[in-house]
Amino acid sequence: MKFEVKNASFSFGSEQVFRNVSMTAEKGRIVSVLGPNGAGKTTLLRCMLGFLKPDQGEILIDGKPKAQISNTEFWKKTAYVPQARMQSFPYSVEETVLMGRSPYLSIFRMPSENDRKIAEKAMEMAGILHLRNKNCARISGGELQLTLIARALAQQPEMLVMDEPETGLDFRNQLIVIGLIEKLCREDGLSIIFNTHYPEHAFGISHDTLLLKADGTALFGNTSEILTPENMRDAFGVEIRMVSQTVDGRNVSSIIPVGLVQKEN
């Protein structure tokens, strides 16, 4: 599935959040979305998914305007992974993952045995099968995030859209989530768009990057071409040094924020 945003602009009332943003998520590729707080990362994601309507511009799915695709069709192809938050009525992990089958069920239907098998497979893919009977209120933040990813996988989508999937997790859990995203793309051929506050993660796994700037404009292209110290200085207002080292034959890039950009005059 190919997901395109063409010249999208969005404002809350008179306040413009972003303008003329374009990007493409090709099949089997990972796109990271970076930008400072308030640059509209989450707003853009919500526009892509149809939760908000952009003022201008188009969202195209395989070249077809999103408006022409029914909601149920869309949510069978695209799954959304929200930031992990406590549920008001905490369900068990298995019940939560099973809800991913909802787009396939007509309004009065209950999930079938087959839906349960698919949910089980999704839990296995996310590595949380051993938690299936636990209550979501009694698992860690990392486990809850993996549960939400499993729920999205139960939708059997071609594309995952994730809102800061590793925010609020410790180092180890961040690497688990990032590793899972990379594996889902490489082994299962999923396309993935994810928002992140961590340039390292974008460097680590994404093919393409959309960098949103505080002034509402954006840059899009290959991750290595977009995430240069100059561009990041421009977007975040922070002086950056980049350090690359080879660990076990793998190139690991780190970004060191060295200080705020001093305003001229």
Added chain:
Amino acid sequence: MTVTAVLIVFSAAAALCMGQFRIPLDKVIAELTGRGSDMANAHTVLFQIRIPRILLSMLAGAGLAVSGAAFQSLFSNPMATPDTLGTANGASFGAALGILLGFGAFRVQLTALVFGISAVMLVFAVTRSASGQSSPSMIMVILGGMVISSLFSALTTLIKFVADPQDVLPVITFWLMGSFSSTTQKSFLYGSPLIIAGTAVICLLRYRLNALSLSEDEARSLGVNLPLVRGLVIASASAVTASVVAMCGVIGWVGLLVPHIARMVLGNDNSRVVPASVTFGALFMLVVDTIARCAASSEIPVSVLTAVIGAPVFILLLRRSGGIGR
């Protein structure tokens, strides 16, 4: 579930025997199986009074409990009750108005029903015009419900204020406390279809209630048709609540308490909570109403008993489960 069913049958049998006019169990069975008994008035008491009343109390309990469960999921809020959108206060006002105007029992019930339904429609009219959008946010709807609810409650107070304190005011006051005593075959036949229909729709929607209880974006991303499902839930729960209040007055606690009891026993999955609310609600209301009419020489208001019996049961369960299902 089987245990609850057995308990319901057992309690219903006891309820048929008990009351100011005692009928031994063998006579009840003889009457029910159509063989008739030699006991004077037994047939009339059973078929004209007790059976409609027992059926209505069970229906009301089941309906209120299911509506409560549905509203709690709809608003993602454990404190939501079937009255959240002003239905109960609207219906109370209708009934008080009917009594003030000197209507007969049946027309009072009809007025209550009409005002109960209008209250919810008014909530939607208010929130729609206020937000200027086609689908108002749930917070707006809750606030709208509170506003309309207090408006009708104020109007009810106004009616009580102008009502004759000698004869009309006590009738209104007693009616508002809730009672199944005015149940007749006729009111049962007119009131029950809405309760049954509303309860049935919510039962059919039970799996959707899980996704509905998540955040709005999440519910949408699971393919839930929000306007449709929300509309169905609100229409069904309001129809149930308005009918119950119209026939039996205001019965608090059941809609809040019974779904939570179901959750504490079975977990939060609505595909189990909703059917359990039906049976627990029916059993609870049946037991409470039987006590209400048998415990003292005159009837005890049902809403007093639901709280007096409900609160300790609820606290006990809360302490045992820690508040979270399983």
